[in-house]
């Protein structure tokens with residue numbers, strides 16, 4: 001009996017040591033990804049508009065592409081998490097206030113940070129979405145808008161990653177956008193805004209963060225919805241069956257009829273293909 005206990009404790013002890021070593025290995029792989037630098041990316045200049053319509057579109061982009069969700073309504077940044085397991089992760093203050101970047105960033109820095117996921121010093125951004133598909137026009141409008149938002153002072157703590165988080169990228173989760181982006185790819189073509197399948201496809205990247213890379217799943221969900229029901233679900237939060245749309249999608253309520261019609265047409269077109 002004693003022998004069994006002895007062997008059992010050796011086996012369990014060994015497993016604990018192995019798990020610890022595996023954790024250490026994954027941690028260092030993940031940490032390498034999170035602290036990766038891309039110092040030599042060729043960041044392309046983009047023409048920035050100045051007219052009020054473009055600035056208004058830039059504000060719309062900031063909401064619909066979820067910048068405000070992570071960086072706060074006034075874009076002054078906020079603590080995305082602050083706990084012992086995940087760590088302390090602030091999103092940057094994007095305004096020209098104290099602790100913000102707008103006063104320091106050049107136009108090229110903005111393009112690098114948003115389209116390439118890389119900060120001016122070459123370091124990858126942690127926990128930002130992949131915005132490499134955003135068109136020159138939308139990106140230009142967005143940057144022009146960001147450059148003129150009212151300055152807000154902020155005093156966020158420095159980023160410190162908890163013990164678990166760095167393991168995620170090693171397992172293929174939370175991979176920094178900069179690693180996923182093909183930095184030499186031709187720049188995205190300007191898709192003409194309007195109620196077209198093509199424009200819907202362009203907007204559908206907004207859905208992938210939560211609904212997965214294959215839009216067919218979403219297409220199946222809305223297969224039996226009418227166009228008005230789809231638009232109403234987004235704009236009022238009420239689904240065709242009377243239930244509430246997930247609050248996670250609140251920011252899409254800002255989408256106008258043309259954008260939602262485009263999305264609907266695109267999802268319907270996938271449905272038609274799969275039949």
Ligand code: HEC
Nearest residue numbers: 065066067070090091092113114119124125126127128129
């Ligand atoms: C899922 C949350 C999230 C979303 C969505 C998001 N960001 Fe970020 N962003 C962050 C975090 C967190 C950082 C800080 C990253 C770091 O320091 O590694 C950051 C960093 C940045 C930076 C770099 C600032 C610096 O410190 O140099 C810019 C610029 C930026 N974001 C702009 C945007 C814009 C514009 C959008 C919308 C198109 C956006 N972000 C959407 C979370 C987000």
Ligand code: HEC
Nearest residue numbers: 203204206207208209210211218221222246248249252263
């Ligand atoms: C931030 C995460 C997030 C994003 C981004 C997102 N969704 Fe959702 N969505 C959810 C959650 C959570 C639900 C509720 C659970 C579910 O049905 O999968 C949901 C539900 C839905 C539903 C209702 C399905 C049903 O019958 O209940 C539709 C339709 C939908 N999403 C469409 C979209 C479209 C189109 C986009 C892109 C414009 C999008 N979502 C982007 C999180 C998100």
